[in-house]
Amino acid sequence: MTDLRHLRSDFPILGREMNGRPLAYLDSAATTQKPIQVLDAVDDFYRTKNANVHRGAYALSSEATDAFEGARAKVASFINAGGPNEIVFSRGATTSLNHIAYGWGLNRLSEGDRVVLTIMEHHANVVPWQLVARHTGIELVYLTLDDHYEVDISGLSDLLDERVKVVAFSGMSNVTGTLGPVRALVDAARSVGALVVVDGAQLVPHAPTDVQDLDADFLVFSGHKMLGPTGIGAMWGKPERLEEMEPAEGGGEMIADVGLYESRWAPVPHKFEAGTPPIAQAVGLGAAVDYLEAVGMERVRDHEHEITGYALKRLADVPDLTVYGPGDPERRGGAVSFSLADIHAHDIATVLDEHGIAVRAGHHCAKPLLRHLHVPATARASFYLYNTLDEVDRLVDGLLDARRVFGLNA
Amino acid sequence: MSALDELYRQVILDHYRSPRHRGSLKGPHIHAEGLNPSCGDEFSIDLIINDGVIADVATQGQGCSISQASGSMMTEAIIGHTPDEARALTDTFKRMMGIEEGESPLDPEKPGSVLGDLEALQGVKKFPVRIKCADLPWTTLADALDRSDA
Structure with missing residues (x-):
């Protein structure tokens, strides 16, 4: 044991x-409890380092920024990302999936294109694609489960053609515990040049995750399901995907320059982080990652x-x-x-x-x-x-x- | 009796397993549907009103023992009564459950004298998260009666 x-x-x-x-x-699977190390990290941030990030010309703001960006580096290392800039902080897996659906899907998909999902998806990986479908006329196609509660990939090869532009699936079902057939689905997506999105909300907290092995385009997860605070999560993306993806939210922090009618975006990952981010929550997630790595x-x-x-x-x-x-x-x-x-x-x-x-x-x-x-x-x-x-x-x-x-x- | 045994009284389990007036009616005068999105419980009701009296009622639904038993007991309580009497009963029920403000009209000396079997649902009050389960059929009924202006 x-x-x-x-x-x-x-x-x-x-x-x-x-x-x-x-x-x-x-x-x-709904939310995890928090160790004292995480509670202390959040508390300590508010007591000793609290300031807004990325904009203050004073030492305290610089310390807050270091704590926030340090957490990004910890999360990147936790999933063996190529670097901190491949991690976009968000409110959680749901928000991350909405970013991908709106920022990537809405701009790059058009009528007749297909998004392949599995029947075991959480609503967070269903509804955003339905919203994209309303705007673009894309078609959603589902793989079902077989009698052993495994994703039925027997019809996968028949399904694959140039219409399939996205394959998005859960790494682990929050209902049945079924593991997404990562290898088969990634290979299938690659064979037709489709984007691969992995919902890691139930996967990343529970098993070693290496995005280099995974070879997806996007992996999303939530901090509160891995000992961290609510209100913070992450989207990992391949650098070229993050570059080509449009921001789904606009506002402060995410711009390089703002004119009256047009603006230019800040570099990745900040172009996806409009507004003041959940700073203390990110610091708490960093502490959660430390805790999990120590175990x-x-x-x-x-x-x-x-x-x-x-x-x-x-x-x-x-x-x-x-x-x-x-x-x-x-x-x-x-x-x-x-x-x-x-x-x-x-x-x-x-x-x-x-x-x-x-x-x-x-x-x-x-x-x-x-x-x-x-x-x-x-x-x-x-x-x-x-x-x-x-x-x-x-x-x-x-x-x-x-x-x-x-x-x-x- | 433990809180659990008080919640799941025999009469509640009986209505859950053998719901009364189950199904749908041909040509109902009123049809209404209720849904509890947070838990997925569903309840629908058909009413036939003849000469100002609820002559027949049928319900369908799926959900927990509390919501389905509450609905089954409700059908027995309203059939043969006028819409106004059914509205008054709804208010009485909601006051008993603490859903609406007001003195509970129940007589502790004579259990069952005011609401009959429905008084068995008082045990739900000790489980605040379940009160909305017991309430679903009544909210659906109120919606049905509002709609009809009967």
């Missing part, structure tokens, strides 16, 4: 009780494999429970969606909440996937480096109590 229990004391909130029971936080992303991944494997094994013993996702813990992520008999997901979540266990219930911002699975809602437990096998046992006990409450034999 990759024992990371000693890390729990770094997370103040994990010491809390919920409904009279110790909190078992099993909703890290080691291989250990994070191994720990999640073990805990997910244990959860799949224990859940298989709960009568009438269906898991929606791949069975092999080595080939999936730690988001485990399930249904239990005729008990609605919200009712499951309420019973578990009474046991101090926080799980998600609903459509998980992935309605196309839930329709594909023919289920209106699922309950979802998701794991991170601070979760323990004991919490999985408590989850199973809570589910057996849900059966009792609903008059089903345990």
